[in-house]
Amino acid sequence: MGAFVISKRYNDEYKFVFTSRKGKVVFTSLSYELKFECEEDIEKFKASIGSADFLKFKSSSGKFFFKLMIGGNHFATSRKYTTSLRLQKGIDEIVRYGSQSETLDFSAGDLVFID
Numbered sequence: 001m002g003a004f005v006i007s008k009r010y011n012d013e014y015k016f017v018f019t020s021r022k023g024k025v026v027f028t029s030l031s032y033e034l035k036f037e038c039e040e041d042i043e044k045f046k047a048s049i050g051s052a053d054f055l056k057f058k059s060s061s062g063k064f065f066f067k068l069m070i071g072g073n074h075f076a077t078s079r080k081y082t083t084s085l086r087l088q089k090g091i092d093e094i095v096r097y098g099s100q101s102e103t104l105d106f107s108a109g110d111l112v113f114i115d
């Protein structure tokens with residue numbers, strides 16, 4: 001099962017990524033000023049995953065990616081995939097596991113594994 005991972009960007013704004021069962025990033029959210037906004041959007045996404053739209057694109061370098069839309073609004077952007085089949089597998093993983101995935105918060109910047 002995948003997981004939502006909350007962290008901070010270099011400009012001190014919050015973001016979250018959805019990671020696959022194997023730990024690869026599937027998509028990255030937009031930026032949030034406050035952490036609770038990030039948490040609210042994760043819960044909103046879990047509740048409305050059935051109505052999410054996945055707009056598929058191909059970059060100028062030939063890589064495939066999607067933009068995740070909820071209620072007509074841009075919600076997140078996927079990583080780049082080498083084939084359209086892998087892109088579809090990423091979307092399938094979100095649909096299958098997104099609503100039941102746990103949320104992990106690494107935004108405090110504390111070291112998880114201390115020497």
